[in-house]
Amino acid sequence: MGKVILVLLWLGVCLLPMVFAVRDLQLATGRIGTPGTLQVISCEDLGEGRYDCKGMFTSDTGGAPMPVDASPDSSAGDVKRAQLTPEGDRAAPAGTMGVLAALTLPAVGFGGLGFLPYVIMYWAGARRRRRAAVIGGWLITAAGVAGMLVGMVAAYS
Known part of the structure; x- marks a missing residue:
């Protein structure tokens, strides 16, 4: 036994x-969420190798940029393809690099x-x-x- x-x-x-x-893969492949561009504004070092990154997400359909949480493996100044979560609070990397990371x-x-x-x-x-x-x-x-x-x-x- x-x-x-x-x-x-x-x-x-x-x-x-x-x-x-599964959810990260759905975001990275574009099955859920809103496609757009993420510009990482800041990354705060929380200690022990952890980071809290913030950015501005601009949707491909237009509209005003909105503040979101960015992936903790980002660096301030990064501009990359991203997918906004349905909740609208976080942008995850999209495309090939996002799928590989997921x-x-x-x-x-x-x-x-x-x-x-x-x-x-x-x-x-x-x-x-x-x-x-x-x-x-x-x-x-x-x-x-x-x-x-x-x-x-x-x-x-």
Whole structure:
């Protein structure tokens, strides 16, 4: 019973980042929100590597610029494509860079799933194909790490 609980927790830890990234992916791809341009006005250092950034969002449809919260990985003076949340309080990066940045957390979760089949096979006592499970685990984990690195580079560029 303990092994089943451990596998379920492992699945939860790896799948929840994918669930939590859905809204950011919807914003980055333009499925929700208002497209426009974000100009980052200021970023306040909160300590411990945390920042609070503010900006002005100008909609593509026109209208007056409005103050919004900007992504904490922004820098003052940045001007970039963004998507305004339906609530109108935050602008998220849009386009290719926004999608790659939004995929960072799901990539970590995907990479974490790499060795789960091997662990299940080991606990089940299966001797056949464990080597293939290890090779597959390394490949999946490497793909997850690569996706995470690409997303982080996209977020901070």
